[in-house]
Amino acid sequence: KAGVTQTPRYLIKTRGQQVTLSCSPISGHRSVSWYQQTPGQGLQFLFEYFSETQRNKGNFPGRFSGRQFSNSRSEMNVSTLELGDSALYLCASSSGQIVGNTIYFGEGSWLTVV
């Protein structure tokens, strides 16, 4: 069974540009969540989607957005990139139907903003 797949793995963007990151959850999983990891702030929750509906959102500016498609694949978008957006973005999936279900993580997308 394939794990959580994130693309691209590494990317470099310029300030002011926008970026889209993609996440394919484990087959059968309907919940996808996103986290930002930085040395200063640690791991912070961005948002979570279940069956194309956002169920919870973290404390991030509106430049950060996401969506989920009918096949459970998810994308997150960051517009008007800032240097501080440089981070590892982790996607995670679970079945989403029972709160206690294990959450599985992908290997992340490394974003560098220059």
Added chain:
Amino acid sequence: AQTVTQSQPEMSVQEAETVTLSCTYDTSESDYYLFWYKQPPSRQMILVIRQEAYKQQNATENRFSVNFQKAAKSFSLKISDSQLGDAAMYFCAYRSAGLNSGGSNYKLTFGKGTLLTVNP
């Protein structure tokens, strides 16, 4: 809001010995889950062990066990017979379980992490 605190930024242990990583959390909820995740240099988060708050018995997974003290809001991880492959960043995480948690049961709240070094 819930908070998770890991007071040990770094720890080291000799191969084959035992090490305990500390975690405390703050919550007003009675129903929740606690987790330890391991993040090796590949940066993929790997679940090590989980504990349901309603269970009094401490969780155990092979060489990994926890000491869950609900009243003290403490959740430490013990690694026995440490191996070189255990070297990684370890994160303690909290997840609400209640139906009326305002959507917070769909997210994990992480501590800052403890970097574990295993010396041969």
